[in-house]
Amino acid sequence: MYPQNPNAYEKHYGAQPPPYAQHATTGFPVSSGSSYVASTTTDSDSLFQTSSLPPPYRVQPKPRVDWSTGLCDCTSDVRNCCITCWCPCITFGQIAEIVDKGSTSCGASGALYTLVACVTGCACLYSCFYRSKMRQQYLLKEQPCCDCLIHCCCESCALCQEYRELQNRGFDLRIGWHGNVEQRNRELAMTAATAPPTEQGMSR
Incomplete structure (x- = not known):
């Protein structure tokens, strides 16, 4: 199915990357469209299985990284810790809006978090899915244990850790996804306006 000779591959595809080596891009928003300023990361759920491909065309999965803060580092943000302790629905809503990239509101x-908590008494059954989704976006390790167990045993600590992680990645969770998009666009516009002009070439 795939050419074994690299020269034959180049003749067929040219300099373009192979169709099965496209990467999923996640990160900080630049505009409300489909552009993002972020490092290219590989999402194993969104790529074709390439383990059976010959070595020149095989996509190597990127390693998982540690969380920027620990599960019990809540004292680094006392304000968010207090809000999460008394009204976890607020923190969860802010997290969910960023993780869903604005498709759902805070x-x-x-x-919905409050409704699940009132009906089942276990809102953690809902919030743990967002932790898994967030880990897939940023290739975070599943630590110190599985997502469901962390939320069942330490719901408030888990939400605080997720909040801090997004905050450390440049998001202001208080203004939501679209607010971050607008803020980033203003910063880029100011940077472009203050950038020094490029030198013109010598004219004859």
């Missing part, structure tokens, strides 16, 4: 996610 209010809607927080209300």
Whole structure:
């Protein structure tokens, strides 16, 4: 199915990357469209299985990274710790809006979290899925144990850790996804306006 000779591959595809080596891009928003400023990361769920391909065309999965803060480092942000302790629906809603890239609002996610908590008494059954989704986006390690167990035993600590992780990645969770998009666009516009002009070539 795939040419064994690299020269034959180059003749067929040219300098373009192979179709099965496309990468999923996640990260900080630049605009409300499909552009992002981020490092290219490989999402194993969104790529074709390439383990059976010959070595020149095989996509190597990127290693998982540690969380920027520990599960019990809540004292580094006392304000968020208090909010999460008394109203976890607020923190969860802010996290969910960023993880969903604005497709759901903070209010809607927080209300659904409260509804699940009132009906089942275990809102952690809902929030743990967002921890898994967030780990897939940023290739974070599943530590210190599985996502479901962390949320069942330490719901408040887990939410605080996720909040800090997004905050350390440049997001202001208080203004939501679209607020971050607008803020980033303003910063880029200011940078472009203050950039020194490029030198013109010599004219004859």
